[in-house]
Amino acid sequence: MARLRKLMLERLMRYYQFLAELTAGNPVSNVTSAQIAEVLDVDPTQVRKDFRSIGLMGMGRVGFDTCEVCRTIRIVLGFDLDYEAVLVGTGHLGTAMLAYSGFARYGLRIVAAFDSDQDKVGEEIAGYSIKSTMLMKSYVETSGIRLAVLTTPPGASQELTDRLVSAGVTAIWNFSPTRLTVPAGVFVRHEHISVGLSEISHHLKP
Amino acid sequence: MARLRKLMLERLMRYYQFLAELTAGNPVSNVTSAQIAEVLDVDPTQVRKDFRSIGLMGMGRVGFDTCEVCRTIRIVLGFDLDYEAVLVGTGHLGTAMLAYSGFARYGLRIVAAFDSDQDKVGEEIAGYSIKSTMLMKSYVETSGIRLAVLTTPPGASQELTDRLVSAGVTAIWNFSPTRLTVPAGVFVRHEHISVGLSEISHHLKP
DNA sequence: TAGATTGTTAATCGATTAACAATC
DNA sequence: TAGATTGTTAATCGATTAACAATC
Numbered sequence: 001m002a003r004l005r006k007l008m009l010e011r012l013m014r015y016y017q018f019l020a021e022l023t024a025g026n027p028v029s030n031v032t033s034a035q036i037a038e039v040l041d042v043d044p045t046q047v048r049k050d051f052r053s054i055g056l057m058g059m060g061r062v063g064f065d066t067c068e069v070c071r072t073i074r075i076v077l078g079f080d081l082d083y084e085a086v087l088v089g090t091g092h093l094g095t096a097m098l099a100y101s102g103f104a105r106y107g108l109r110i111v112a113a114f115d116s117d118q119d120k121v122g123e124e125i126a127g128y129s130i131k132s133t134m135l136m137k138s139y140v141e142t143s144g145i146r147l148a149v150l151t152t153p154p155g156a157s158q159e160l161t162d163r164l165v166s167a168g169v170t171a172i173w174n175f176s177p178t179r180l181t182v183p184a185g186v187f188v189r190h191e192h193i194s195v196g197l198s199e200i201s202h203h204l205k206p
Numbered sequence: 207m208a209r210l211r212k213l214m215l216e217r218l219m220r221y222y223q224f225l226a227e228l229t230a231g232n233p234v235s236n237v238t239s240a241q242i243a244e245v246l247d248v249d250p251t252q253v254r255k256d257f258r259s260i261g262l263m264g265m266g267r268v269g270f271d272t273c274e275v276c277r278t279i280r281i282v283l284g285f286d287l288d289y290e291a292v293l294v295g296t297g298h299l300g301t302a303m304l305a306y307s308g309f310a311r312y313g314l315r316i317v318a319a320f321d322s323d324q325d326k327v328g329e330e331i332a333g334y335s336i337k338s339t340m341l342m343k344s345y346v347e348t349s350g351i352r353l354a355v356l357t358t359p360p361g362a363s364q365e366l367t368d369r370l371v372s373a374g375v376t377a378i379w380n381f382s383p384t385r386l387t388v389p390a391g392v393f394v395r396h397e398h399i400s401v402g403l404s405e406i407s408h409h410l411k412p
Numbered sequence: 413t414a415g416a417t418t419g420t421t422a423a424t425c426g427a428t429t430a431a432c433a434a435t436c
Numbered sequence: 437t438a439g440a441t442t443g444t445t446a447a448t449c450g451a452t453t454a455a456c457a458a459t460c
Contacts, residue, residue, distance in 0.1 A: 006405065007427080013404040021385065032441065043429055048442065060435040061440045078407040092302030099298050102383060106403050147410060171406055177308060179227065187409045189402045196395045197312050198219040199212065200377055201284040203393045204353060213451080238417065249453055254418065266459040267416045 009077065011050055014040050016073045019066060032063035079107045085173075086145050088160055089152030090115045090123075090130055093175055097151060099126040110149065112139060116156060133160065140167035147171045154178045215283065217256055220246050222279045225272060238269035285313045291379075292351050294366055295358030296321045296329075296336050299381055303357060305332040316355065318345060322362060339366065346373035353377045360384045 018039055022028055033051070037044040051064060054076050058064045074080045087094055087110050097103075098113055113128040114136045115121065121132045131139065139145075148164045150157060150172055157176040164172065171187040174180055180188050224245055228234055239253040257270060260282045264270045280286050293300055293316050303309075304319055319334040320342045321327065327338045337345065345351075354370045356363060356378055363382040370378065377393045380386055386394050 005427090009404045009408055010401050013398075013400050017385075017398070017400065034441080044441095045429065045443095046427090049428095049444090052443070058442050060442050062436070063441070076408070077404045078411040081407075081411065083407065083410055092298065092305050096298030096302050103403070106400065107407060108403065147406065171410055173402060173406055179223075187406070189406050191399070191402055192219075192223070193397070194219050194223065194312065195216050196379060196397055197309070197314065198215045198283045200353065200379055200393070200395050201287075201289065201313060202215055202282070204289055204377055205284040205287065211451090240417080250417095251419095251453065252451090255420090255452095258419070264418050266418050268460070269417070 008050055008053070011040075011042065011046070012054070012073050012077060015047070015050070016070060016077070019070050019073075023066060023070075028066050030063045031066050031069065033058070035063070077106075079105070081107050083108050083147055084111045084143070084145055085109065085147040085149050086111065086136070086140060086164075086169075087113045087128075087149040087151060088115075088133065088136070088164070089150060089156070089176070090120060090125055091151060091153070094149075094151035095125050097149060097175075098128055108147075111143070111145070114139075116160075133163075136160075137163055137167040140164065140169060145169065147173065149173045149175070150180075151175045214256055214259070217246075217248065217252070218260070218279050218283060221253070221256070222276060222283070225276050225279075229272060229276075234272050236269045237272050237275065239264070241269075283312075285311070287313050289314050289353055290317045290349070290351055291315065291353040291355050292317065292342070292346060292370075292375075293319045293334075293355040293357065294321075294339065294342070294370070295356060295362070295382070296326060296331055297357060297359070300355075300357035301331050303355060303381075304334055314353075317349070317351070320345075322358075322366075339369075342366075343369055343373040346370065346375060351375065353379065355379045355381070356386075357381045 015036060018036060019031065022031065033044040033047040036047050048058065051058065051069065054072055056064060056069060056072055085108060087097060090113050094113065098110060112131055113125065114131050114133045116133045118132065120130050123130050146169055148169045150161065152160055154177055157178040158180060161172060161180050161182060165182055165186055170185065172180065174188055174190045177192065182188055221242060224242060225237065228237065239250040242253050243250040254264065257264065257275065260278055262270060262275060262278055291314060293303060296319050300319065304316060318337055319331065320337050320339045322339045324338065326336050329336050352375055354375045356367065358366055360383055363384040364386060367378060367386050367388060371388055371392055376391065378386065380394055380396045383398065388394055
């Protein structure tokens with residue numbers, strides 16, 4: 001599968017969410033590119049092109065088979081697979097993420113939570129017994145985990161990242177407000193709320 | 207100031223963050239477009255164009271005045287102004303946001319926290335005494351708040367949004383996993399983690 | 413001065429939109 | 437069949453990159 005562009009991944013995700021909403025109450029067998037385009041404020045041609053590029057075929061006068069679209073997007077985005085992840089940093093945000101049950105439907109499963117604060121070790125949050133980051137490396141190595149969710153304070157992020165990478169992690173979902181340096185081959189997705197903030201701030205400006 | 211494109215806002219934010227990092231330890235008086243471009247993985251011409259478009263002038267052989275760049279970006283993005291916001295929904299995520307001290311440097315100040323759960327009302331979180339959402343409308347109206355941070359469970363989001371909008375809110379920072387319908391003129395920034403998730407998921411796919 | 417860096421114009425690239433014959 | 441909707445090609449639009457004279 002060629003090089004799916006970032007923008008398209010985002011659109012696929014939006015299509016998927018919309019279809020999930022659409023079929024939530026009553027099952028809907030078909031959906032047209034125009035319907036999707038209208039709600040998501042994109043061009044109908046765009047929708048058809050995106051669908052075509054992941055192998056979906058529509059039917060003249062009918063549109064697309066809703067289930068088939070959902071199923072295909074799930075496969076392309078990898079939601080049908082099960083990804084195990086460790087979470088590092090059990091502050092407020094880390095706690096929020098441990099308690100959030102919505103990841104499961106995207107195939108993400110947090111299997112362990114770590115913290116450097118020895119006072120927190122052993123505590124229980126949302127069913128997770130917090131482990132010491134001293135045990136992190138061996139845990140990741142043994143269980144072959146490749147994904148880490150980073151919800152640590154800025155100061156600690158880089159060092160923990162280094163340890164995670166050396167233990168075999170190849171993808172980091174970074175929620176700490178810090179730029180991370182990683183070796184080639186390791187993927188970092190940095191969620192900086194500041195991007196949203198800049199839009200809002202700019203919008204509110206008199 | 208014309209119509210700054212979303213992409214550029216994002217880049218301005220990244221420039222700003224980088225410069226903040228750069229000058230954190232030791233003050234650096236000048237910075238070149240090439241330096242910024244290298245670290246942020248964009249084209250140097252892009253940097254110069256962006257700077258030019260917000261009125262920044264560089265100097266041949268020297269580059270740009272670091273302080274001036276920071277100051278100008280702050281003004282363009284509106285960080286120098288003070289925005290008051292209410293937070294609605296004091297679950298784990300809401301709590302994390304109330305406790306987060308990083309918003310202040312972007313000019314955002316959360317002045318009150320609301321929850322619909324009467325058992326929570328009166329509780330204290332990070333110095334905020336939780337108020338009932340029944341008092342929300344009058345509070346927003348009286349204090350002239352225009353921004354709301356929404357960290358509510360999916361089911362409640364739309365109704366609370368309607369109430370916020372009717373009270374005069376014109377911008378909503380939506381962290382609930384729900385699409386919101388708002389009248390024209392109201393700005394919604396929807397932070398769907400699912401976008402990041404789709405990238406990570408796609409990346410980890412075998 | 414010589415050389416690095418800017419500002420700006422032109423060229424390229426890619427993404428979005430329009431048009432329309434083919435299809436169910 | 438008639439009409440709505442697709443798939444695909446062509447046209448447009450905008451963003452990124454390259455080139456280079458002007459500048460400090």
